[in-house]
Amino acid sequence: MGPPPEIRSGCDLVVEFPLMAELKIQKTLQDAGLPPLMLVPATSPLLQPVNLFQIKDFGRYLMVRAANMKLTVDKEGLTIVNVSGGGCPDVPYLAEQMVGKPLNEAPSPREIGHTLCGYALQLAFEETKRRCLPS
């Protein structure tokens, strides 16, 4: 089917999928060489993913929050020490896989996550790396 008029740009094709699985669907399409032009909620196509980060500096530790997800690193060893927030079932799984690992070796939520909470954690992960790792 075609996209809603607000986001139509030409002879576009729309694929509808459960919103919760956005991260997994995006990865599947990218792996297949079909990266989507846009990913939008069907009910409100103009909504954008969160792009604000809240930063809390505890001194030795730095916490980065994106939407409902928080990621905390130990600035001395650049190790991920905690993952907090979220409500989708991949969050406890992602936390288990990431906590205790160095920031530059930890698996990316984009690779092993599946849901929108995983996507929010990916954004917090990227922002933390941007702030803590040399570019």
Next chain:
Amino acid sequence: MLAVVGTVPEEDFPLQAGEVTLEKEELFIGERRVKINRGTPALLAAAIQAGQALGEKKTYGFLAGDIGLGGGSRKLYEYLSRHLGKTEFSTIAFHYVQPDVDGHNRVLFSIEEMAKRPILIADAGFMYAAKMSGQAPEYDLSTPDVGELAFLADEMAPHPFYTRGFVLHEENRVPDLIARAYTHENAARYLLVKGRTDYLASREGIQATIQEPSVEALEAIGGTGDTLTGIVAALIAAGRQVSEAAIIAARVNRLAGFYANPTPGTSVREVIKHIPRALEQILQEMQRIKNGRR
């Protein structure tokens, strides 16, 4: 009796329905054991610790393995929609479940079939599903953090990931976000908003704030919101009114956190250990105040 619905982060963990017990740092349900970490296992461990201190002997669990693909959550929705109507729980806490509007609504229908409607608590993914379905007011209590409150307050957002920037900017205006969530019918009867200050609110406005003890590191520790939900669920199942239970739970969770002497790198397991001591202390303080008034 309290029932807790949620997932564990193991792909091959089959659906389990039964009494949950706590031994050292593991939970047991059926023939399965579950590591206590953040998420529903942390909620259950906190609820069992608090329940035992309150004289409640049993906590029931509906658990399934799910790492975000949704398979375990779908099994839970299916099982609950067929079986919940015949159960007699006094309190049900819904937690880490893949949000699914249809699944959520079927579970809510099955609750309508119960002989006596239980007190309903929605947190984590189930709270998202409740808002998405427009049924949030059906719940007696939800326990969002500030980021999740912004999602409840944003009537357009289908998930916290899509919360609009101008709403997220209002982080320091929690009372305004609470009011907005109620205006758009996206909040439970009570909201216990966890953060630097914990807020208990209803449609009538802010009912209480809890700020002490203030342990900044707790915000970073995954699972401290889950323990709060577990404690309040246990208190409600033990007969406390929702509003009173929420205030006690917020104080107990903070005190348990204080006793754990945490850094932002501490595990929630350290906090859970101190729940019985913190609960006993808070209840004794309340009793002393009550006796002093006589």
